Amino acid sequence: MLPGHADFRLSEGPPPKKLNGRRPIPEKPPTEPPAALDVWDRRVADGLAFLRRRLAGAYEVDEFGFDPELTESVFHPMLRVLYRDWFRTEVFGVENVPAEGSGLVVGNHSGTLALDALMLTVALRENRPHPRHLRLLGADLVFRMPGMSELARAAGATVACNPDAERLMNTGQLVGVFPEGFKGIGKNFSERYKLQRFGRGGFVSAALRTGTPIVPVAIVGAEEIYPILADLKPLARLLGVPYFPVTPTFPWLGPLGLIPLPSKWLIQFCTPIPTAHLTEFADDPLVVYNLADQVRETIQATLHELLQKRPDPFAR
């Protein structure tokens, strides 16, 4: 303290006067000391505030219907249990995913229900210093089903079509696509880890048009969650779905058959394929086809590597 400062004091104003028995200064509302709030108080308060915001509609949704608040506070915590404790997922090469700006993650599709897509979104939220939202491109069947369509949109998915894919990539989003589609998730267990045809490569032309790097990703583990032993095609046609699976547990155990088998999951992100120099070839079928084939080969080779790392599908 500087000399002479110890006895320095601000002059005090006149003391508050009582007028008509009323206090001249309005009473402050009593504030709780912050120490009194313990963990549970805060959790209850946070939960109630969340509920109030949802009920009042005080949240933001983007033009695709993506609801980041709902995704982060409801969907992800639930999926994380499946990801961490049930499937014991290990992730490699996550540094290959661009930390910011657009990217197109292309994966192999398997597992009867598209759990692999959901686990991929969790992997990208969990495993990096910069967690990212993966914007999935889904089949139009998903968006036909009431209820399901709204869950998918709220979680950030949209219909797999070039205008949507390009719009997402142009705004710097990370887009996820599974070019095998229903051929991939609806294949028999005997076909496991054999990549199916990659469609017309529409995902490649969308990436080329926007100059977005393509990140191939191989997912091992999803094939074993609901092994398809047979496909009841007539029943599927009757229900208007692409396949009707018969697994060891479904339909025999009814809804219990929906519990996935606890396989061990490995996810490997491969080196990104830059496309910025190929923008003018977006309409060239040969370039598009070759690039799609390159992505497919990369994923297939990586699947074989991962399978060698995991000899037992149900290992710890």
Added chain:
Amino acid sequence: MVTSPPSVVVVTGVSRYLGARVAARLVADSRIDRVVGLDPHDPPARLRGLLDGVERIRADPRAATEAIAELDAEAVVHLAVTSVPDPAHGGRAGMKEQNVIGTMQVLAAAQGAPKLRKLVVRSSTAAYGASFRDPAVFTEDTEPRAVPRGPFARDILDIEGYVRGFRRRRPEVAATVLRFAPMISLSAETSLTRYFAQPVVPTVLGRDARLQFVHVDDALEVLHRSIVEDHPGTFNVAGSGVLMLSQAVRRAGRVAVPLPETGLSTVASLIRRLGVEQIGLDQIDLFVHGRVVDTTRLVREFGFTPRSTETAFEEFVESHAAGSSLTADRLAAAERAILDGVRRVRAAADSADSKA
């Protein structure tokens, strides 16, 4: 390119809110000499004040043909497009008569008008149809993938078809088609504002549509600019951003009642007696598929950004606060009450613990 504003403007549909407001604004613009309002119906009393300086011709579209040619019109603004059947004017048959046949005749008349330089037609974002394979965001170049179920949307497709024909035959006329998102404001009464003003709002079970609105004042601004300036082409007119239907219902403080899609219109018409607005196939299409458009072209060409969907809706909510049940204030009060209750119970439990 901005040429001189047209001196004689013919506005159709001046017996309705939008037409009357557009005509009034044109009268107030000193660059325009003559504003003629064409409408088969007389305007209601509340709009009559707006139409003071407007020469009104009460004529059905057929008689309008002669009127447009005789008046030496330089611009025709076609706003006589109705979105909801009005039982007072012939229900759905009358609506189709007005929308489709009316447009056909107005455009035929415009085609024969020698001095015509400008045509502005009101369209709707319903022009994009409704399909599950639709992209999430429509640009002006998106083609409809499926013919929509709603009668209004079908009319809109027909109307835009006639405009395409007109453009081919009179390429020198600057034809502007404005695809408006549902309009919303403090004062305008539209089917959508009536819908959100109900205490209980029927929605489609398992569907939550992405909605966009445009503020009526912004719609007027765009219409006015497209008349006095030159902006040929088709433009989406909507506020940026998106509100989910459920979110909009909550922000309006109403209670949503989800009903299954099949038979929603039947149920809705049955419970109409309880004060619930009738829901047509147009609304069901909108509520199942949602409708979001890209307005980049509008903002670039007009140099004007409509206020966002959120802002437009907020203004509407403030003016229709009466009848809302779940308001933000009440929710906040409930939250505080529950928190206080929890604290009190915990404090009581703590003191009981310390005594024991």
